[in-house]
Amino acid sequence: MAKSTSKRKPLMEAMDMKRDVYQMVINGDRVDSSTKETFTTYNPATGEPLAQVAKASKEDAERAVQAAKQAFDHGKWRHFPVSKRSRVLNKIASIMRSRFNELVELEVLNSGKSLSAAQGQVMQSIEDFEFYAGAIVGHRGTVNNVPSGFFNYSQNEPVGVCAQIIPWNYPMMMAAWKIAPAIAAGCSVVIKPASLTPLTAIVLTEICHEAGVPEGVVNILPGPGALIGDYLVEHPDVDKVAFTGSTPTGKDIMQKASQTLKRLTLELGGKSPNIIFDDADIEGAVAGSLFGIFYNTGQSCEARSRLYIHESIYDEFMEKFVEKTKQLKLGDPLDKETHLGSIISRGQLEVIDSYVQSAIEEGATVVEGGKRLEIEGFENGHWYAPTIITDVTPDMKVVKEEIFGPVVVVQTFNDEQEVIKQANDSEYGLGSAIWTKDQGRAKRVADLIQAGIVMINCPFSAFPGTPFGGYKQSGFGRELCIETLDLYTEQKSVLSYYGSRPINPFGV
Ligand code: NAP
Ligand code: MG
Numbered sequence: 001m002a003k004s005t006s007k008r009k010p011l012m013e014a015m016d017m018k019r020d021v022y023q024m025v026i027n028g029d030r031v032d033s034s035t036k037e038t039f040t041t042y043n044p045a046t047g048e049p050l051a052q053v054a055k056a057s058k059e060d061a062e063r064a065v066q067a068a069k070q071a072f073d074h075g076k077w078r079h080f081p082v083s084k085r086s087r088v089l090n091k092i093a094s095i096m097r098s099r100f101n102e103l104v105e106l107e108v109l110n111s112g113k114s115l116s117a118a119q120g121q122v123m124q125s126i127e128d129f130e131f132y133a134g135a136i137v138g139h140r141g142t143v144n145n146v147p148s149g150f151f152n153y154s155q156n157e158p159v160g161v162c163a164q165i166i167p168w169n170y171p172m173m174m175a176a177w178k179i180a181p182a183i184a185a186g187c188s189v190v191i192k193p194a195s196l197t198p199l200t201a202i203v204l205t206e207i208c209h210e211a212g213v214p215e216g217v218v219n220i221l222p223g224p225g226a227l228i229g230d231y232l233v234e235h236p237d238v239d240k241v242a243f244t245g246s247t248p249t250g251k252d253i254m255q256k257a258s259q260t261l262k263r264l265t266l267e268l269g270g271k272s273p274n275i276i277f278d279d280a281d282i283e284g285a286v287a288g289s290l291f292g293i294f295y296n297t298g299q300s301c302e303a304r305s306r307l308y309i310h311e312s313i314y315d316e317f318m319e320k321f322v323e324k325t326k327q328l329k330l331g332d333p334l335d336k337e338t339h340l341g342s343i344i345s346r347g348q349l350e351v352i353d354s355y356v357q358s359a360i361e362e363g364a365t366v367v368e369g370g371k372r373l374e375i376e377g378f379e380n381g382h383w384y385a386p387t388i389i390t391d392v393t394p395d396m397k398v399v400k401e402e403i404f405g406p407v408v409v410v411q412t413f414n415d416e417q418e419v420i421k422q423a424n425d426s427e428y429g430l431g432s433a434i435w436t437k438d439q440g441r442a443k444r445v446a447d448l449i450q451a452g453i454v455m456i457n458c459p460f461s462a463f464p465g466t467p468f469g470g471y472k473q474s475g476f477g478r479e480l481c482i483e484t485l486d487l488y489t490e491q492k493s494v495l496s497y498y499g500s501r502p503i504n505p506f507g508v
Contacts, residue, residue, distance in 0.1 A: 028215025
């Protein structure tokens with residue numbers, strides 16, 4: 001990388017996306033860990049090492065927070081005209097577009113997910129930056145009604161330094177969901193990717209710099225969650241924490257963040273119901289239910305993992321659902337014909353299998369899958385068969401707990417009220433899906449479902465612009481939408497008096 005001779009920082013480029021070593025990015029520089037430590041990151045589909053990644057220490061976390069604070073307190077980013085920030089966000093998107101195939105390939109290697117899943121997620125990441133480039137322009141203050149002689153306006157001000165902690169299931173898309181609205185709003189960011197999947201978030205950070213995001217505004221710290229995550233969450237100079245991950249970690253973060261009353265957004269786990277009414281279009285419902293659970297190999301917070309089928313169509317639906325599940329192709333994630341990639345890690349594979357074993361022990365029936373797979377050429381990867389479990393009861397672990405793998409549990413129902421109760425019988429409330437041709441019923445059920453997202457005859461949970469987030473223990477705050485900008489800003493009310501005579505409220 002050529003050093004610029006001017007005072008300006010050298011332009012950072014994402015260079016070759018596939019490298020042997022990935023550094024962290026602090027204050028606009030690629031840097032090694034203060035301890036010089038690295039960790040190995042693996043391709044989950046092959047089990048082979050991919051690269052070495054700088055392992056952040058507390059000292060690095062401190063430098064990153066101070067860089068973000070310096071950029072926020074004394075830098076120019078938040079003071080740029082909004083159109084200029086918007087232009088930089090669009091530039092990030094256009095660099096990503098120009099390197100789309102490389103980003104997709106890196107995400108496939110990073111996560112083991114299928115090419116088609118990675119393509120969709122990288123495309124959505126690009127669109128997130130484009131969406132917030134537009135949304136921020138309309139994120140204006142207000143002029144409010146006050147008695148004559150007074151004047152009141154409110155303005156949105158960026159909240160400050162944001163710690164953003166993301167999971168491994170959508171490594172690039174989660175980074176985009178976090179970084180785009182935060183920097184659009186004028187905040188500075190310290191992002192911590194999941195240790196299993198650091199590569200695409202690092203590259204995205206580099207692209208942000210290439211596009212003109214000033215030094216210190218976007219910093220990235222790959223490193224252990226318990227150490228780096230805790231440090232950020234407890235740090236007095238961090239103003240907001242945005243977290244996506246498991247519910248237990250979310251609870252821990254909420255407790256720790258409360259010590260400094262940080263602003264907090266939590267996107268947590270789910271156990272989303274998928275309801276098939278007797279008047280549903282069976283073909284569409286089968287295809288949507290298949291995608292609903294097996295997309296991203298089931299490693300999706302909004303995976304529709306509890307399937308409720310009306311008794312009168314149970315046999316017909318199940319025959320088709322099982323048949324289509326058998327047709328799903330697992331294998332080389334870079335092959336465009338592959339539907340399902342690998343599981344993220346050996347540990348996660350074991351978690352999934354132990355859930356399936358617990359179901360069998362509790363008397364459930366595995367009608368499809370329920371086993372690890374060996375894929376030719378990918379013998380050291382982590383593979384699990386798409387799995388359908390029936391004969392379950394509401395108290396079973398597989399029905400209550402999030403599995404985070406390609407496993408769906410199937411139950412039946414007779415009437416609308418009954419299935420609403422079943423659907424809401426969960427500590428989670430993230431996604432939900434309804435399949436029916438009766439629009440009145442669809443609306444009634446949608447109104448009564450306790451979930452942040454309802455899909456009606458629709459396999460997809462979100463697009464840039466639609467609010468994404470949970471009820472109950474699935475967390476709070478909404479991402480991906482215009483309102484997300486409210487969560488990265490403080491509203492300041494400015495009240496002034498313009499009367500000709502001074503006011504003397506005490507009259508003394
Ligand atoms: P996780 O263990 O909670 O980890 C998520 C992130 O938090 C990782 O970056 C992790 O770092 C970090 N972390 C771990 N312990 C921490 C701590 N004590 N303080 C601060 N940060 C900490 O979750 P996961 O196993 O990676 O991801 C799966 C979970 O995420 C599932 O439950 C899923 O439902 C949820 N999820 C939710 C959404 C949503 O939008 N609602 C989206 C995707 C995933 P390390 O990687 O270094 O451990
Ligand atoms: Mg974890």
